[in-house]
Amino acid sequence: MTIDKVDTKNKIQDVAERLIVQGGYGAFSFRDIAEEVGIKSASVHYHYPTKGDLAAAVMVRYTEVFSRRLPDPNDETLNPNTMLNGFIDGFKAKIVDHHNMSLCTMLTADKHRLPEAVSTALADFYQVKLEWLTQVFMRFEPSLEDQAKIQSIQFLAALHGASVLVQATDNAEFFEKAMSCWRKAHI
Amino acid sequence: MTIDKVDTKNKIQDVAERLIVQGGYGAFSFRDIAEEVGIKSASVHYHYPTKGDLAAAVMVRYTEVFSRRLPDPNDETLNPNTMLNGFIDGFKAKIVDHHNMSLCTMLTADKHRLPEAVSTALADFYQVKLEWLTQVFMRFEPSLEDQAKIQSIQFLAALHGASVLVQATDNAEFFEKAMSCWRKAHI
DNA sequence: TTTCACCTACCAAGTGATAGATAGATTATT
DNA sequence: AATAATCTATCTATCACTTGGTAGGTGAAA
Incomplete structure (x- = not known):
């Protein structure tokens, strides 16, 4: 695979990701993407035969990038509260501050009309987040895995719910409230 | 306004509401609605000139019905914990158990392409919920309105976030977890 | 006779997807 | 090294279909 091809594929995914974040699965079209990338819509189909293929690729790449950025939850030099705060801050900076909802929330809303490959990639993403959070919460009480799992669910629900409230009401204060x-003193 | 007209308008709103819940603002079309109601799409336009008019009407009706069903938060014969549990149960029965997300969450996801009338109606709906919840939380500590407001935000975020998690992962257990x-002992 | 609630018949724009062509690069064969 | 075959990434052109919306007509009720 040439550099050019990788480049074009990445550009296509960049635009697709932005359009999905802005309007969901229904709001990105091959023509819109093509125009922004500077090619024709048929060429987008060359790289990603169907809409589902493209959306699934975007979701998979999103998960990979996200995972790579997460610190090792068992790194003893890192305070778990610092990690949780970082998780919240990252979400806020990338999503809430941009008056958007997350890629995953957008696709979740469109679940009913998602090709299977996309909803699988979507479920995987949530699994990655929950597993990481569980590891972090276990740092507080290493013996209580079940409790840590529940905390990770509550934490993630709060985060996503907060972004819904902010988006629906245009009131950014709701996020920190x-x-x-979940924001505790750390180092 | 004749009974017939009221009837048709209600039927149109019923179908529109269901289609929005299933697929968001983009997933309901005048033709789909017309077919289910048993009229032609031009006739749907007769009742609701534009798509925005119809969606706004649906959102307003939804808020009205919802408000009417809420018990008086200051009714001394009702335990506030019972009211909170009822709120959770109602959400679960109407939304989560049907493998859907709420009308308001779906429209929130489409916020960027919503006509203004719709997003206004949407924000109003969240306001109604937050105000009711605040009244209920004040039953515990009548003097701490600020704390009650924060609790109502956290409660509502948890509820909406929970439904996102369930929908994304197809794991209904996440809801109760x-x-x-927020589920406390009551009467 | 006017209003109501519906109709038929459109329109322009946009959708995902396909067929087939082409210029240039890569690879295989002579 | 020269030629032939193949592959790559793009193009043009088009398809069948859906979308929100409109113009103008029709029969029944007020």
């Missing part, structure tokens, strides 16, 4: 119970 | 910290 919703997350305040 | 996410809400467990």
Whole structure:
């Protein structure tokens, strides 16, 4: 695979990701993407035969990039509270501050009309997040895995719910208020 | 306004509401609605000139019906914990158990392409919920309105976030786990 | 006779997807 | 080294279909 091809594929995914974030699965079209990338829509089909292929690729890449950025939850030099705060801050900076909802929330809303490859990639992404959070919460009570799992669910629900509230009401203050119970003193 | 007209308008709203819940703002078309109601798409336009008019009407009706069903938060014969549990149960029965997300979450995801009337109606709906919840939380500590407001935000975020998690992963257990910290003993 | 609630018949724009052509690069064969 | 075959990434052109919306007609009710 040539550099050019990788480049074009990445550009296509970049635009697709942005359009999905802005309007969901229904709001990105091969023509819109083609125009922004500077090719024709048939060429987008060359790289990603169907809409589902492209959306699934975007979701998979998103998960990979996301995973790579997460610190090792068992790194003893890192305070678990610092990691949780970082997780919240990252979400806020990337999503809430841009007056958007996350790629995964957008695709979740479109679940009913998602090709299977996309909803599988979507479920995988949530699994990655929950597993990481569980590891972090276990740092507080290493013996209580079940409790850590429940905490990770509550934490993630709060985060996503907070972004819904902010987006629906245009009131950014709701974010910190919703997350305040999870923000604890750290180093 | 004749009974017939009211009837048709209601039927149109019923179908529109269901289609929005299933696929968001982009997933309901005048033709689909017309077919289910048993009229032609031009006739749907007769009742609701534009798509935005119809969606706004659906959102307003939804808020009205919802408000009417809420018990008086200051009714001394009702335990506030019972009311909170009822709120959670109602959400679960209407939305989560049907493998759907709520009308408001779906429209929130489409916020960027919503006509203004719709997003106004949407924000109003969240306001209604937050105000009711605040009243209920104040029953515990009548003097701490600010704390009650924050609790209502956290509660609502948890509820909406929980439904996102369930929908994305197809794992219904996440709902009760996410809400467990809000379910308290009552009568 | 006017209003109501519906109709038929459109329109322009946009959708995902396909067929087939082409210029240039790569690879295989002589 | 020269030629032939193949592959790559793009193009043009088009298909069948859906979308929100409109113009103008029709029969029944007020």
